[in-house]
Amino acid sequence: MTVGLEHYLTVGAILFALGVFAVMTRRNAVALLMGVELILNSANVNFVAFSRYVETGIEGHLMAAFVIVLAAAEAAVGLAIVLAMFRNFGTVHVETVNRLKR
């Protein structure tokens, strides 16, 4: 059996679903960020896969590299926010951080 585009896409879809599921359900801010990371990476898988099978060139690879950089920046900012959150509220539980709502 050859590994084709469908397989990559499937993996990407599963990763995306898992990421979305994590973002939707987890209450821990760190876990949330991890979910976001999964979603981004599922997109990366798709980019690379489409780049390999559909279009010859390195646009897909380029986009993947961008996304990785972006993810790194996002993780840095996100973790900094989480850190600040923990310093101020003593928790990283997103449900309890609702001061603006009140």
Next chain:
Amino acid sequence: MSENAIIYSALAILFLPLLSYAILFFLGKKLPRQGDWLGVGLLGITWVLALRVFAHFWGVNDPGYAIEANLRWIDLGRFTADAGILVDGMTAVMLVVVSTVSFMVHLFSVGYMHGDRRYERFFAFLGFFTFSMQGIVLSNSLLFLYVFWELVGLSSYLLIGFFFHKASAASANKKAFLTNRVGDFGFFIGILIFFTAYGTFNYLELFAAMQIDPIGGALLTFAGVGLFMGCVGKSAQVPLHIWLPDAMEGPTPVSALIHAATMVAAGVYMVARLIPLFDPSALLVIAYIGAITAFLAATIAVVKTDIKRSLAYSTVSQLGYMVMAMGVGAASAGMFHLTTHAFFKALLFLGSGSVIHAVHTQEMPLMGGLRKKMPITFITFLVATLAISGVPLLSGFYSKDAILGGALAFGMTDAHYVPFILAIIAAGLTAFYMFRMVFQTFMGKPRDEERFAHAHESPWTMSVPLMVLAFLAIVSAGWQGPDTGWFSRFVAPYDLERIVDEHAPAGLVAGGGHAVEHHAPAAARLPNEPHDEAAHGDETAADSGHAAGPAHGGPHGDDAHHDAHHDDHHAVHHKAHGLAMTMSIAIAALGIFLSWLTYIRGSISAPRVLARLPRVHHVLQNMYFFDQFYAATVYRFVLWFSWLNGAFDRIVIDGIVNGFGYLTRLLSWFSGLADKYIVDGLVNGVGAVIQGAGESVRRVQTGRIQTYLVYVCFSVLLLVLVFRAL
């Protein structure tokens, strides 16, 4: 002096005191010596000018000579009014009287008011008072007469209440003002009647119009009595004399001014000036009121112990004389007495002021023996007393005698003896109470040693006016009885005929109104007399030649008939004057003698006499119960009427107003309800709906980012499905 010079002098005489008032009122406090020199100086100039005008008229020697100057003041098409002045002999005399007395009072006040807190204000008010009075004197129309008349009322109010911190002074000036208002009311009605009838306020035009077209009988009497009511108020005649004694609350120089030259003289002057406007019935009223006033006031003066109040009643009494003189047809004698009286009564008041200044009391029983301490005051006071008592060779004798002669002549020709009898008794009483005053104040032993020890002669500013006035009290009548003497240069004597004609039995005045036409034209056209025009046709024609001048034209012996008539009157007059002179000398001597017996020799004991006549004493002490009478009737009526009006106001007017208020409130309440439930309901309803909607929509916004994510995911899924289906 040319006519223009006289007009300008007269205007200066009028306005210089006003200038003094204006400057002192606004700048008095800033001037050195508080500006008293300014007031005195301006009055001095006024005085000199008045003397010049007087001298001119002395030279002219014609009572009918009059100068008039007019300025159009109001021009409303059909209604016009002029501001103008009229200068004739009578005016000239009055100008001198007013400015002399005012000048003396100013000078006297420098000493008397020294150290007063409102020193400069006092001089300002004196100037204003003088201005008002000169205005009355100079005015040539009833309108301006009335204006200045009221200004005199105002300035007397200001001066009587000068010591307004004293409750008695404050109520005295109110009383003076209100009492005068009563008289002024009648005065105003009189003026309006004449204006309605002739459409002019000008004296000379009125006099001329009166001759051509006299107004109806009863109306003329009514108008005359109305005018006279003004005099009753201002000149303090019974029954409106009550304010004058209370006006003694003012400073003594003010009393001198009010009693001698201004205010009270205004009423007499007004009647004399307007004498052609009075018909015989009105004049009869005037004669009786005057005589009654003269008598009543003299009797009250006898029992008063307050020196100023006694003098006040003396003034009322003397004013009664003058007014009576107007009524009995001796108007010139009345004016003559006004002139001489001004000097000696001012002197008496200033003298009493000097005494009060020295002993600090007004009660005569606390004085006595002051002649040694105050020789100048004593001698001048004595001169004035002799003059007012009617001792021959002094001014008062001649003028009073002219009045008494006129009254007696009136009685002899007209059978109205009552005025003369009352007047002659009052003359005796005058001599009695005036000497009582002198004896109690200056003679005998001091009754209060402490006060006596502090007494002293007054400074020169106070004694010089006394001496000047004493001089005038001696010489001002000249020495040419039995008529009005030099005064006839200024005011024509004899107006008797016009009254005699009306009242005399037919036999006495042969020829009836025939000759009178020439003598006193205004009166000859008496409307209530059945006037036979056909019979008098020729006289009417001749008459119009005299129409322009004041009514008392002198004798014009142009036909034999007239001469005979004139001589007839002259004889009556002559007889009356001789008789009156004898009687007045006798009764004055009797009064002085009785006074001497009572207060010097002590052969008559005043307390014992009074004890014999308790009723009389009681009545006199209470001044004939005039005040009580007014308290019981007028005041009570006014209070009741005010209460009634108040009740009407409270019940009816307030009821209507409150009713409207209640109605408005009710309507507002309904309107409020509508507003609250309908308008507000709508507004609130809209709000509530929006709020409810917002409330329900709000639930979607949970603030949980994950929930939003769920929405997003499912929305995207939904969209995918939908687009798929398409």
